[in-house]
Amino acid sequence: METIELSFTMHVTEEAKSLCTFLDQYGFRTDYKRNILVDFKLGYFVATIGTHLQAYRANIRCLQGCSDHCILISTDLFARLSGTCRVEVTQTTVTIVSGDGNRFSWDLRDVYYPDWSKGVPDISPANYLRVDPKGVISALKRVKIDTVRFYSGEDGLCHLSYTDRKGNVQVLDLEVKNKLPFQFSILLSAKSILSVASKWNGGIYLQGPAKPVLLMDNSADISVVHPVRPESNFEDFAFDRSGMFSFIDYKAGFLTGKKQEPKRVNLSFFQRVSAWFKRA
Numbered sequence: 250m251e252t253i254e255l256s257f258t259m260h261v262t263e264e265a266k267s268l269c270t271f272l273d274q275y276g277f278r279t280d281y282k283r284n285i286l287v288d289f290k291l292g293y294f295v296a297t298i299g300t301h302l303q304a305y306r307a308n309i310r311c312l313q314g315c316s317d318h319c320i321l322i323s324t325d326l327f328a329r330l331s332g333t334c335r336v337e338v339t340q341t342t343v344t345i346v347s348g349d350g351n352r353f354s355w356d357l358r359d360v361y362y363p364d365w366s367k368g369v370p371d372i373s374p375a376n377y378l379r380v381d382p383k384g385v386i387s388a389l390k391r392v393k394i395d396t397v398r399f400y401s402g403e404d405g406l407c408h409l410s411y412t413d414r415k416g417n418v419q420v421l422d423l424e425v426k427n428k429l430p431f432q433f434s435i436l437l438s439a440k441s442i443l444s445v446a447s448k449w450n451g452g453i454y455l456q457g458p459a460k461p462v463l464l465m466d467n468s469a470d471i472s473v474v475h476p477v478r479p480e481s482n483f484e485d486f487a488f489d490r491s492g493m494f495s496f497i498d499y500k501a502g503f504l505t506g507k508k509q510e511p512k513r514v515n516l517s518f519f520q521r522v523s524a525w526f527k528r529a
Contacts, residue, residue, distance in 0.1 A: 251339035255316040257289055260308040261330040261348070268296040269324040271303055271444070284321035287336070294327075301441045302473040314338075318357050326353055372454045372463065376431075380407055380423040382451040388421050389439040389446070396477045400434035401425075411439070426451075436477040437462065445472040 268285050286295040289312065293304040316338050322330075322345075332348020344354040389397065391413050398410040407423040433455055442449075445464055449472065452465035464472040 251341065253314070253337050253339055255289070255314040255318075255338040256336065257312040258310045258333050258335055259287065259289075259294075260310075260333050261294075261327070262305070265294050265305040265307070266328055268294060268303060268305065269328045272296050272298065272324050274444075284323055285327050287320040287322060289320065289336075298444075301444055301475070303445070318343075326355075329353075376455050377427070378407065378429055378453050378455070379426045380451045380453070382446070382449045384421060384423060385409055385451075386443065386446045386449075388419070389443055392439045395439050396436055397439050398434065398436055401429055401432045403432070433457075435462065437474060438477055441474045445474075448472070 272282060272285070282298055286293075287307060288295055288304075289307070289309050292307050292309045294307045295302065295304045297303075310333075318338060320336070320338065320343060326345075329351065330345065330347045334348055335346040337344045338357075341357055342354055343357060344352065346352050388409055388411060392411045393414045393416060394412040399407065400410070401407050407425050407429075409421040409423060411419055411421075413419050435455070442464070445466070448466035449464050450466050454463035454465070456462075460476070462474045462476070464474060466472065
């Protein structure tokens with residue numbers, strides 16, 4: 250009998266299972282795009298289609314031991330899990346006992362999975378802006394060419410440039426709800442943005458033309474969209490990076506998933522961040 254080198258419990262909610270729908274709808278049947286990663290160190294269920302990432306809190310508890318293995322669960326199996334599940338990992342096997350008593354085991358395989366933590370941008374008031382998402386979503390549904398250009402100008406507005414179904418280039422002016430401390434220009438995939446359009450609240454975190462874009466929603470779920478490619482004729486935009494912290498290193502429950510927390514006053518996002526750091 251093999252020695253258990255890692256064990257923990259995780260909580261699989263119905264909301265977390267939406268990662269399966271996300272992969273089935275937008276992913277391709279490659280190894281890492283049909284599996285959900287259990288990041289037991291940071292406490293997330295993670296799904297990615299390569300250009301876009303979504304994650305929910307896994308509520309990891311009773312963590313004992315450690316493993317260098319990449320723990321992946323197929324979407325078919327993940328959809329069958331429920332409640333608090335017990336996970337045990339040996340050198341060759343993963344075993345999960347679901348909250349309903351069903352037991353599943355499979356052999357570990359060397360499956361490629363991207364280092365998603367490197368693809369999550371930093372967040373700070375210095376690189377945050379918010380636009381009206383309705384106008385953006387409406388425009389993206391009319392594009393002929395999937396690649397669109399999202400940029401700012403000296404007028405303080407954001408602009409979305411796209412090619413419509415008739416082949417004409419259109420520019421949509423987007424009023425920004427906060428003053429931008431920098432100018433930017435970035436190319437994005439319309440389909441990738443539309444994949445999270447139903448939840449997006451217009452909040453955007455930017456880092457640079459070749460860096461991922463973080464889209465936020467009212468529940469503060471992670472939605473990472475990668476640029477199509479950097480624009481060679483536009484210099485990397487610069488802004489004050491002081492006070493930034495890594496999104497991945499931020500452990501507060503309200504950023505991902507629906508973790509139940511004590512009722513609190515309605516503070517702004519950055520007030521909550523400041524309060525969390527004071528408690529840490």
